[in-house]
Amino acid sequence: MSERVNVLKTYKLYINGAFPRSESGRYFIINDKSGKQLANMCRASRKDFRNAVVAARKAFDGWMSRSAYNRGQILYRIAEMMEGRKNQFVDELVSQGHSKNKAQKEVEASIDRFIYYAGWSDKYQQVFGTVNPVASPHFNFSMPEPTGVVVASAPDDQPLISLSTLIAVTIVGGNTCIVLASELKPLTAITLAEVLNSSDVPAGVVNILTGYREELISHFSSHMDVNSIWYTNGDKKNRKLIQENASKNVKRVHFTTFDDWTKEAAENPYLIQDFQEIKTTWHPVGI
Amino acid sequence: MIEEKKTSKTRLDFQTKWEYSPAPESTDHIQLKDQYNLFINGKFVEPEEGRYFDSINPASEDKLASVAMATEADVNKAVKAARDAYNKIWSKITAKDRGKYIFRIARLIQERAREFAVIESLDGGKPIRESRDVDIPLVAAHFFYYAGWADKLKYAFPGRDPKPLGVAGQIIPWNFPLLMAAWKIAPALATGNTVVIKPAETTPLTALKLAEIIQEADLPPGVVNIITGAGKTGEALVKHADVNKIAFTGSTEVGKIIQKTLAGTDKKYSLELGGKGANIIFEDAAIDQAVEGIINAIFFNQGHVCCAGSRLFVQESVAEEVIAKLKDRMGTLIVGDPLDKNTDIGAINSKAQLDKINELIESGINEGGEIFQSGCDLPAHGYWCRPTLFQEVSQSHRIVQEEIFGPVLTIQTFRTPDEAITKANNTPYGLSGGIWTDKGSKIFNTGSKIRAGVMWSNTFNKFDATSPFGGYKESGMGREGGLHGLLPYLELK
Numbered sequence: 001m002s003e004r005v006n007v008l009k010t011y012k013l014y015i016n017g018a019f020p021r022s023e024s025g026r027y028f029i030i031n032d033k034s035g036k037q038l039a040n041m042c043r044a045s046r047k048d049f050r051n052a053v054v055a056a057r058k059a060f061d062g063w064m065s066r067s068a069y070n071r072g073q074i075l076y077r078i079a080e081m082m083e084g085r086k087n088q089f090v091d092e093l094v095s096q097g098h099s100k101n102k103a104q105k106e107v108e109a110s111i112d113r114f115i116y117y118a119g120w121s122d123k124y125q126q127v128f129g130t131v132n133p134v135a136s137p138h139f140n141f142s143m144p145e146p147t148g149v150v151v152a153s154a155p156d157d158q159p160l161i162s163l164s165t166l167i168a169v170t171i172v173g174g175n176t177c178i179v180l181a182s183e184l185k186p187l188t189a190i191t192l193a194e195v196l197n198s199s200d201v202p203a204g205v206v207n208i209l210t211g212y213r214e215e216l217i218s219h220f221s222s223h224m225d226v227n228s229i230w231y232t233n234g235d236k237k238n239r240k241l242i243q244e245n246a247s248k249n250v251k252r253v254h255f256t257t258f259d260d261w262t263k264e265a266a267e268n269p270y271l272i273q274d275f276q277e278i279k280t281t282w283h284p285v286g287i
Numbered sequence: 288m289i290e291e292k293k294t295s296k297t298r299l300d301f302q303t304k305w306e307y308s309p310a311p312e313s314t315d316h317i318q319l320k321d322q323y324n325l326f327i328n329g330k331f332v333e334p335e336e337g338r339y340f341d342s343i344n345p346a347s348e349d350k351l352a353s354v355a356m357a358t359e360a361d362v363n364k365a366v367k368a369a370r371d372a373y374n375k376i377w378s379k380i381t382a383k384d385r386g387k388y389i390f391r392i393a394r395l396i397q398e399r400a401r402e403f404a405v406i407e408s409l410d411g412g413k414p415i416r417e418s419r420d421v422d423i424p425l426v427a428a429h430f431f432y433y434a435g436w437a438d439k440l441k442y443a444f445p446g447r448d449p450k451p452l453g454v455a456g457q458i459i460p461w462n463f464p465l466l467m468a469a470w471k472i473a474p475a476l477a478t479g480n481t482v483v484i485k486p487a488e489t490t491p492l493t494a495l496k497l498a499e500i501i502q503e504a505d506l507p508p509g510v511v512n513i514i515t516g517a518g519k520t521g522e523a524l525v526k527h528a529d530v531n532k533i534a535f536t537g538s539t540e541v542g543k544i545i546q547k548t549l550a551g552t553d554k555k556y557s558l559e560l561g562g563k564g565a566n567i568i569f570e571d572a573a574i575d576q577a578v579e580g581i582i583n584a585i586f587f588n589q590g591h592v593c594c595a596g597s598r599l600f601v602q603e604s605v606a607e608e609v610i611a612k613l614k615d616r617m618g619t620l621i622v623g624d625p626l627d628k629n630t631d632i633g634a635i636n637s638k639a640q641l642d643k644i645n646e647l648i649e650s651g652i653n654e655g656g657e658i659f660q661s662g663c664d665l666p667a668h669g670y671w672c673r674p675t676l677f678q679e680v681s682q683s684h685r686i687v688q689e690e691i692f693g694p695v696l697t698i699q700t701f702r703t704p705d706e707a708i709t710k711a712n713n714t715p716y717g718l719s720g721g722i723w724t725d726k727g728s729k730i731f732n733t734g735s736k737i738r739a740g741v742m743w744s745n746t747f748n749k750f751d752a753t754s755p756f757g758g759y760k761e762s763g764m765g766r767e768g769g770l771h772g773l774l775p776y777l778e779l780k
Binding site: 239277 | 447542738753763
């Protein structure tokens with residue numbers, strides 16, 4: 001009896017709710033520890049990124065207008081779908097070098113991370129909003145609203161929990177996002193895209209790219225229709241470039257690093273607030 | 288004297304001239320020196336290079352005082368004073384005491400409010416009615432509001448331990464000189480930071496008068512340092528290695544340069560930049576109130592307002608009526624002596640700003656806009672601009688896209704709320720917006736879709752110390768005022 005021939009998975013990009021290959025036709029190879037090839041990853045180009053921004057911008061109004069309750073339910077649904085695919089995520093992390101134990105912990109923490117932020121969907125507004133006792137006869141209140149289209153770059157280590165955090169934080173607040181997966185360990189990012197695609201997340205709300213950070217980061221930071229950039233890679237050398245490019249359209253820039261993304265430090269509503277704008281509304285009080 | 292009405296009985300005759308007797312505010316109670324030095328480490332000190340520049344009254348072109356030009360050496364001195372004060376005093380005293388100093392400043396401003404209002408109008412050109420009733424009262428309110436926060440910060444950020452940043456470098460514009468100083472200094476001090484602030488080149492006097500109050504309040508030396516100068520002075524402050532935070536209010540152009548300059552440093556920054564506010568009049572609005580609102584939105588402070596309602600959108604069905612009433616109302620506006628209590632529109636802040644406004648008005652005409660200006664008399668000296676509006680403009684016209692920062696309004700019409708929202712959002716700015724309608728549901732629907740930091744519904748250009756203010760998109764980041772105004776000056780541990 002010959003062994004069954006496995007069906008290998010083609011890892012593609014996730015843009016506008018679809019799985020295209022890079023328009024550039026380029027790829028890069030991911031190997032396992034023993035040097036055996038795991039996949040040909042798409043090496044996203046500037047054009048792929050621009051397409052993703054168009055999708056994210058188009059999805060923004062609709063996603064922002066969803067009720068907070070609905071957004072929370074969709075984040076919870078993502079966690080449910082991940083739970084069912086736990087083993088696949090674990091296997092992929094293990095194939096990319098995680099120990100079984102570490103992989104298991106990271107996958108579980110990632111699922112829990114979506115649940116944590118799902119719960120914030122209809123609460124951060126109450127923590128960060130205010131009613132302001134103005135001295136004139138007006139009713140005046142301030143509420144957070146999403147910043148818009150956010151680009152985020154995941155760190156190389158802990159590829160699933162970091163990506164899950166970047167996505168959960170930005171979309172729970174009504175933003176749409178383009179996220180760049182870990183360059184060294186990108187497999188789980190595309191599997192997460194498959195989860196998102198079956199979790200009622202509208203097309204374009206989350207777009208996931210794989211590719212070379214050094215190549216893409218200047219495009220990310222200089223795109224005029226991106227409102228904010230979130231850089232979580234520890235290196236200092238790109239920070240200056242990102243800030244300089246960001247000034248072209250006054251992008252909000254956030255640098256965040258965590259020693260361990262599974263820890264509680266990565267669970268806090270102030271991260272949500274980083275991708276919110278405060279809108280103050282006035283109305284006269286009278287007859 | 289009101290001349291006999293010659294036209295219909297129901298409408299006032301705006302074609303004939305209404306005479307008002309002059310009602311100037313007295314200037315004999317104000318104290319201005321001929322020359323002002325830099326306020327560093329609690330004392331007025333001469334600038335290192337000994338250079339001075341003049342501050343001009345834009346209504347007469349007369350010199351008011353000469354003011355020190357701070358260079359890099361002075362900036363270094365001021366930052367050092369602020370650092371020492373932070374290390375040795377301000378970070379050591381109790382939060383309660385910090386608050387009490389700020390309360391003192393608020394009270395002293397109230398006591399000398401009229402003097403400050405007059406100097407503000409002399410130096411900046413704004414009508415005394417506004418400096419007296421808006422600017423200076425809000426200055427006192429701001430200090431009073433933030434004074435109270437000093438010992439209550441932990442309640443503002445649940446689950447966090449807020450810490451000051453250190454030395455804050457602050458750069459402010461000329462449109463609300465003392466008010467912008469208050470917006471910057473009050474939250475910085477309340478959160479435990481020390482300050483080096485640079486007032487605008489054309490309007491330094493009230494900030495220097497504030498330095499006197501700071502002395503009177505016995506604020507420890509170096510906690511607030513006030514250095515006057517121009518762009519280069521500001522640049523030196525932004526680039527200074529020992530400044531932990533930059534707060535800037537001014538043009539988007541300069542804001543972008545500052546953001547770029549700060550790249551690669553760990554300095555925190557907040558930016559309050561330009562705007563091109565949409566003021567949307569729906570057909571069910573109370574038209575007469577809306578017309579007053581339009582006037583206030585664009586002609587308040589000569590239109591030198593970053594959040595001015597400079598783009599008017601009127602629903603087609605009422606456009607004719609609104610525009611006719613608006614033109615009538617513009618005819619009654621009095622342009623002239625800022626110190627006259629009857630004056631509605633004062634002097635344009637500087638020759639440079641007047642040139643910029645005129646250049647944009649010309650571009651509006653050249654691009655095919657239909658101009659209307661009121662026929663009021665203008666004084667012989669000083670810098671003046673008649674209230675102006677443009678019809679027959681489109682989204683691509685420069686006067687619709689660019690911030691004019693003067694009394695110039697563009698008018699476009701719309702049919703559906705969606706069209707108004709799309710047009711309103713068609714700008715890189717996102718500071719303010721206005722909605723006029725009788726329907727609450729429309730306010731919430733339209734208001735939530737306009738991408739701007741302040742939405743005025745059935746009102747415009749209202750400000751309050753408790754109310755956060757700031758922009759979306761290229762109008763800046765961070766908030767000033769209210770609880771949210773604390774965050775730009777704190778690190779949340």
